Amino acid sequence: MTTAPTRPSTAQAWSDVQLLHALEEVVETELNRHLKVAREWMPHEYVPWSDGRNFDGVLGGEAWSPEQSKVTDVGRTALVVNLLTEDNLPSYHHEIATLFGRDGAWGTWVHRWTAEEGRHAIVMRDYLLTSRAVDPVELERFRMQHTSTGFEADNSHSVLHSVAYVAFQELATRVSHRNTGRESGDPVCERMLARIATDENLHMVFYRNLLAASLELAPDQAMRAIADVVIGFRMPGHAMPGFERAAARIAIGGIYNLRIHHDDVLQPVLRHLKVLEISGLGAEGLKAQEEIGLYMDGLAGQAAQFDERRAALLARRRKD
Template sequence: MTTASVPRIRTAKEWSDVQLLHALEEAVETELNRHLEAAREWMPHEYVPWSDGRNFDGILGGEAWSLDQSKVTDVARTSLVVNLLTEDNLPSYHHEIATLFGRDGAWGTWVHRWTAEEGRHAIVMRDYLLVSRAVDPVELERLRMQHMSTGFEADNSHSVLHQIAYVASQELATRVAHRNTGRASGDPVCDRMLARIATDENLHMVFYRNLLGAALQLAPDQTMRAIADVVTGFRMPGHGMPGFERAAARMAIGGIYNLRIHHDDVLQPVLRHLKVLEVGGLGPDGLQAQQEIGMFMGGLNDQAARFEERREALLARRRTS
């Protein structure tokens, strides 16, 4: 979902990343304190049905995995693997944000806290998947090795504003994907686990969304340009994993994450909360970026409507076949 390249009109004054980091430090500290007050401690081991576990085949001579052992639905199984592989790439994400935001002051405290919280997600998901035999453990490990060996690099230019704009939407997209996967899983244990993870992701989204709002006040034209670039070129962080396109198609048809969800439940809430399309007093570049966002969202809504028609037709054929 990208738009054609449009010539950009630059304003005379632009903030450097270093200037922005210093100028946003107070907002980061405010949001960090809010986050720490709102976050609740939870233990990954409490969400795993350990009594269901048994040895796999291999050096311990247990039972080999087979599909009939899995309690979750097919679409949830696909989504769980994608979601876990995404969480597994945490070292790359930490490198990206730590390099850009720094490791000192409120920025550094947030970077490390965010990383620690995200680490719990991979821990509890992997433990659940293996103990409940929801997925093939051999395939899962091979995919993890392949995906992590590739790493992750942000799509947009490595600027502070682009990164903030990206994660503001990405954290919400992840929350939505986890929550929809839990609902579609058919397993109350899985649903409860993913709801707990989604709560964390929502707090992360609020942190970045509010920080993006502060950036809009500070540097409206540059921030609007960053939002436009991210909105029109958004991709989930797991897009580089093996078999992602096929998995994404299954998840889209299964109602886990698709164009309609992306438009209605991810982009629109962030843009509406920040009143992005209502911001006034912009310079030429900011105004152009704002117009690009409006045009793109209109086009995305049309694409989502066409996708829904195709999806409903496909599901109808499946029901009658």
């Protein structure tokens, strides 16, 4: 068993090294829980291989065209964004492995998480190409551009900021996959994305429980990290080509937007952790807690305005 270091005084902040050491028992517990509940699944079982045929190029097959796709237009946009996000796994692995380390329970989790996430890109690409859901040439060019850019976390590279970010990001990814599947119009796609979303939910629970332990261990620092992440949150795929245009289509399509972000991502984590109810905080923690409350109030207002604009836009489209 790992022995936690002596708790710093209220005037002294935890260092990342101290936090990694102190949280290792929690990581080990959560890792063991995860391994018990996670179910093995095979990506190839979710791909409609019998629908596949050669593309044009060296094999002289048929060129892709939009009418070959079984998924809706907005579903196609979301699928590309979701896959390109998963494609950046090497950068994500580098980020968390560099911060969390490769030894002990932390390292075991990092590699297990990476292996599970790798399946998501595998099955999504196999599905998209086999079913001709998206333009394969555009997809590959986007992948090359996006992964060549890499990924770097927006917030400072601290343990608590990283734990807070992934607690929200994993839930956001789960919600995006599930909503994309429902919108896609293809039952095969929906089943595939529902399977991926199950993994993402387990990952969210791991990080959320780790964040809960962090709030107990270093409440002021954890609260500050949560405030920074909530207020500055961006999806990990924000740097991909054409993201702003794609995000707008996805928002109008009801896959991921301000309302969903507020109601289905931020609120569930904040409520589960009772972030706005925690007492006994120091000055910095109280300030961060107040910032979170004010931000969520403002975001609720923005979401309401977005709902009105979206409803009006959809009504105009129905008339046209």
